[in-house]
Amino acid sequence: MLDTFRLEPGFRRYEVADPGEGELISISLWESREAAERGVAAAREWVAANLAGRIELESNRLADVAFTAS
Numbered sequence: 001m002l003d004t005f006r007l008e009p010g011f012r013r014y015e016v017a018d019p020g021e022g023e024l025i026s027i028s029l030w031e032s033r034e035a036a037e038r039g040v041a042a043a044r045e046w047v048a049a050n051l052a053g054r055i056e057l058e059s060n061r062l063a064d065v066a067f068t069a070s
Helices: 002-007 033-050
Strands: 011-020 023-030
Touching: 002 011, 002 033, 023 033
Parallel strands: none
Antiparallel strands: 011 023
């Protein structure tokens, strides 16, 4: 999915966390809400085309970053 996101205007960063129990959480950072909405659509299409039957995209949430640190 990372290569797909890199082609989308406004893409900044992508991370995947594994909380266990067969779940994955992905977090992507975009320049704008509009770019994030395009990213959601791209993710949905990518999962359907590449991981159908192996994983299910359960939900998407868009939010403003409240805090970040390195």
